[in-house]
Amino acid sequence: MDLAALEERLQYKFRSGELLQQAVTHRSHGSVHNERLEFLGDSVLNCVVAQLLFLKYARLDEGDLSRLRANLVKQQSLSEIAERLGLSDFLRLGEGEMKSGGFRRPSILADTLEAIFGAVFVDGGFEGAREVIGRLFEPVLKVVDPKTLGKDSKTLLQEYLQAKRLPLPVYTVVETRGAAHNQEFEVECSIPKLDVGVRGSGRSRRGAEQSAAKLALEAAQAAAQALRRAKRKVSAVPDADAPGEVLKAAAVETGAVEPASPG
Numbered sequence: 199m200d201l202a203a204l205e206e207r208l209q210y211k212f213r214s215g216e217l218l219q220q221a222v223t224h225r226s227h228g229s230v231h232n233e234r235l236e237f238l239g240d241s242v243l244n245c246v247v248a249q250l251l252f253l254k255y256a257r258l259d260e261g262d263l264s265r266l267r268a269n270l271v272k273q274q275s276l277s278e279i280a281e282r283l284g285l286s287d288f289l290r291l292g293e294g295e296m297k298s299g300g301f302r303r304p305s306i307l308a309d310t311l312e313a314i315f316g317a318v319f320v321d322g323g324f325e326g327a328r329e330v331i332g333r334l335f336e337p338v339l340k341v342v343d344p345k346t347l348g349k350d351s352k353t354l355l356q357e358y359l360q361a362k363r364l365p366l367p368v369y370t371v372v373e374t375r376g377a378a379h380n381q382e383f384e385v386e387c388s389i390p391k392l393d394v395g396v397r398g399s400g401r402s403r404r405g406a407e408q409s410a411a412k413l414a415l416e417a418a419q420a421a422a423q424a425l426r427r428a429k430r431k432v433s434a435v436p437d438a439d440a441p442g443e444v445l446k447a448a449a450v451e452t453g454a455v456e457p458a459s460p461g
Contacts, residue, residue, distance in 0.1 A: 204288045208314070210330050212321050219290070221317040222310055224300065226292030232313035239316030242324070243271055246331040255344055262344060269348040270338065276308035279334050285310060351411035355387075358415060362422070364391050367414060369407050372397065382406075387414040392421050 201218050205211055212218045217235075225231040247267050255263065269275065280286075286301040289310060300306050319327040346354060355367060373384040383403045387410035388395040394417045398409025 201288060204283070204285075207283050208318075208330055209333060210318055210322070210326065212317070214321055217317040217321050218314070221313040222285075222288050223290040224292065224295060224306060224310070226295040226300070227290045228292075232310060235313040235316035235320070236309050237316070238319060239312035239314065242319045242327050243312060243315050243331060245324075246328050247271055247335065249328070250332060250335065250339065254339060258344060265348040266342070266344055270335065270342070273304055273308040275338070276311050277304035279338070280307035280311045283311075283334075351408045351415060355411045355415040355418070358418060359389065364389070367411070369410065371403060371406075385410045387411055389414060389418060392418055394418055394421065 201215065201222070204218065204222070220230060221232050221235050223231045225233055244267065247270050248263070251258070251263050251266050251270075255266075258266070285307055289301050289306065291300050291306075295306075315327055315331060318330050349357075359366060368388045368390075370386045370388070371383060372386050375382045375384070382399055382401060383406040384397055384399045385403065385406035386395060386397045387407070394414055396410055396413040396417055398406050398411070398413055400406035400409050
């Protein structure tokens with residue numbers, strides 16, 4: 199297998215080509231595989247990402263930095279980077295693993311990427327690994343939101359409402375379906391102050407609450423935006439009538455009432 203194309207995508211030339219070959223070799227392929235390199239690469243990756251975050255976010259505390267790192271190095275994030283590299287084209291898999299679609303499996307892609315980081319570390323030291331990892335994570339770090347990454351929907355909704363000085367949402371189980379071993383929950387999340395009431399479902403009560411919280415956050419943000427637009431529309435209304443007109447415009451904007459017909 200010609201791995202020169204992979205080296206070009208990594209922008210790193212191995213002094214020992216055997217290291218890269220081992221890094222892309224799954225244990226199903228033979229006795230010489232990438233698991234030890236994966237072990238090493240996992241530690242190197244965590245160290246490099248920690249350094250990148252430490253330098254980029256000078257005001258974040260240890261807890262937030264740890265949250266960001268955990269989400270940047272999780273399987274989903276790594277498999278997405280591996281897909282961007284086209285790593286599946288270079289995997290060495292056993293026949294059975296190949297037939298079962300192992301070259302598309304996120305766990306294999308993520309593990310192989312970590313093994314490559316380990317191989318770069320052995321071949322070129324920490325600086326070499328830092329440069330490769332830094333380049334691959336650069337597009338991700340450009341768009342990451344440190345305020346929201348890794349936070350679940352209930353936490354984001356709670357923080358949003360607290361920032362607006364609004365009461366916390368109320369979660370109510372409205373229905374439970376299915377047998378005890380295979381239940382599905384339906385939960386309503388209500389924010390009375392904003393007249394928001396939405397429902398979410400899930401295989402657990404917590405999952406249903408998270409689903410409902412996500413929808414409630416979207417509804418709350420949409421209502422807030424509509425209110426701001428409505429206030430701008432009536433900014434020219436005389437002061438005496440402004441409060442009523444603002445509420446009327448906001449109701450029209452959010453669809454609560456129909457706009458009056460002309461004439």
